[in-house]
Structures are given as structure tokens and as C-alpha cells.
Amino acid sequence: MAVIYKKSGCYLIDHREFITNVYKKTTVTESETISFSLLSQLFSILNIVHNQNRKRPRNSDNLHEETMKIKAAYEKFLHEIPSDIKNNLVDKYKLLDTSDVRDLSKKLFESTLFDFMGMKGGNNAETSLKCRIKENDFLIPPNSRFYCGCVKEQCLKLDGNKFDIVVADPPWWNKYIRRLKNANEKLSYSMMYNEDIAAIPVQNLISGNCLIAVWCTNAPSNVAAVKNIIFPKWGVEYVGTWYWMKVTVDLQPLCSFGSGCKKQPYERIILGKVGDINDIPDDQVVVSVPSALHSQKPPLLDILTPFVKTENPQTLELFARYLLPNTTSVGYETLKWQHESLYEEVT
Secondary structure (H helix, E strand, C coil), X not given: CCEEEEECCEEEECHHHHHHHXXXXXXXXXXXXXXXXXXXXXXXXXXXXXXXXXXXXXXXXXXXXXXXXXXXXXXXXXXXXXXXXXXXXXXXXXXXXHHHHHHHHHHHHHHCCCCCCCCEXXXXXXXXXXXXXXXXXXXXXXXEEEEECCHHHHHHHCECECEEEEEECCCECCHHHHHHHHHCXXXXXXXXXXXXXXXXXXXXXXXXXXXEEEEECCCHXXXXXXXXXXXXXXXXXXEEEEEEEEECCCCCECXXXXXXXXXXXXXXXXXXXXXXXXXXXXXXXXXXCCCCCCCCCCCCHHHXXXXXXXXXXXXXXXXXXXXXXXXXXXXXXXXXXXXXXXXXXXX
């Protein structure tokens, strides 16, 4: 399970613990199994007080009403969580200085640049396996499939398949990625306009009763696009918004809560549905220490699955950069974070 604590509309997720459970007793050879997890150093996200002090303090009175709501929910959660859970996170992940974590993340990003365009594959077994693809070793979770390439084109190939949960992490158009692309083509990804995301034929892949979750930036234009352009084109009804609260290993906000359109320590998960699903509460907060790997979102399967009425729901993830059990993953880099260099053996 990814969820290690839940109370008052907040979920605390241990991303690495989820991965540890996925790759327990991974088949390496016909006669050998090894347990793996993501490098623990990738979650050594620390609170850098001296950097925060250099910034002008923000007046909490100027915070947007929504930001105040999330801040209040987070602070209530922080007050209620048992101290042993907080201490355990510090003991597990306070391993490296922040600069060393950045260096490690950059090194891993640059060493996992693969061209698997048009490749597809999967693992039908009930256990994870280690396999060799183009002279490199990758870990593949149980009951998973992957399709490498343009999301729109790969979705057309999946026509006829029906999914009960759809998760999408679109490459929203933004200035930061545009600057990154200008600086180093290899360290960026192709951004998409809202209309192009809406044109992906998701409506053909949705089961009669389906839950849809879209990761979204806090930009008002992107939020409006999901609700007013993308969901209507996909035939999806908007049902609510959740928030991913990014924290350090001692559960402090990754950055200060900002006013207006300034950077926030949270991102949105916009939820929609088709047909009949269980009632979804609005304004839930998912708290986790983020992976240092670029754009690697925490796994939502443990949280989303109880809201669909199918006993063994099939999940589709669009713009995926890593694989999940019982999931079909589509995107240019579906194998990126599956490379063996990102993992360590565990007992």
C-alpha cells in the first residue's frame, strides 16, 4: 500500500514503500528472485531554511482563498499525525544533502535517455520481472503493458480496449520547460497545447463506469481547459479537485504557500467520471515526499481504486514515465524510470 496514514481528508503516501511492494521477489532468472526498490536517496528531500530566509516573507492575508483552504487542511493533518510516523520518514530518507540529490537526479536523467519509439511490451505474470531490452535491464511490474510513442497514435492502437481508471499527466505548455528546451534539448519534453490534449481519443477507451484523474498545474488557463475543453471532448463529467501537497522528509512544505499565481507547494489532481462510480469527496489532500526524478508523480492506484465499482479495475496511464501494476502505460518515455540504475536491492 502507498497510503501510510489517512485522516481529516488527507492521505500520506510513501512513494518508495509502494515501489518496494511492487518489486518484492522480482524474477531475475528462472531460478532466482531479488527484491528491489527505488534508490532511497531519491527521496532525501530536505528543508533548506537558509534559502527560504533570503526570500521576502509573504503576507498570509494575501493568500488566495483556495490556498488558505489547502494550508489549513495540511496544518490540521500535521497536528494530528502521530510523531512515530513523522520520525520514521526522517530516519528512512534523511540521507543526502539537497545538492547531492540534485546531482544524482540529473545524472540518472541523462543516463536514461532511450529511443524506444514504437516499442510495446508487457508482463502478464503475477510477479514483477527483470528483463533486457536493447542491451539495458529494466524492471517490469506484474500485469502491465506499455506502448512507447505519441500518445494520440498509441491510443488509436488501443481502440477496443476499455479501462475503468484513466490517469493522465499531460506535458502542459509553460515557460519553464520552454527555457529548459532552449538550454538543453535532451533535458526537456515536447509540450502540448490544450486543444491537442483534448484531441486524444480517450473517449473510445473509457468503460461504462470510469474514474478519470488528470494531473494539472495551478495555471488558471490549464485548470479551465481541463474542465471546459478536455473533459467535455472526452465525454467526462467533472466531479472535484484534489491537491498533491509536496513536503520534505520532516513533512514541511517544499516551498512557502504563495499568493496569487506564485509558485505553490502543491499541484492539482482534477477528477471526472463517466457513468456510475462511488461518491468522491472534494478537496482531498495527498501528502508525500516527492521523488527527485523529474516529473515522477506519486502512485494514486491505492487511493483511486476504492472509488470504482469494478472488482479488478484496469487502469490506463497517459504520458507515463514509469510503469504500474494492472496498468497500461502510454507515452514517449514509459520505460524511463524502469531502468535498473534507479533501483537498489532490498531485504
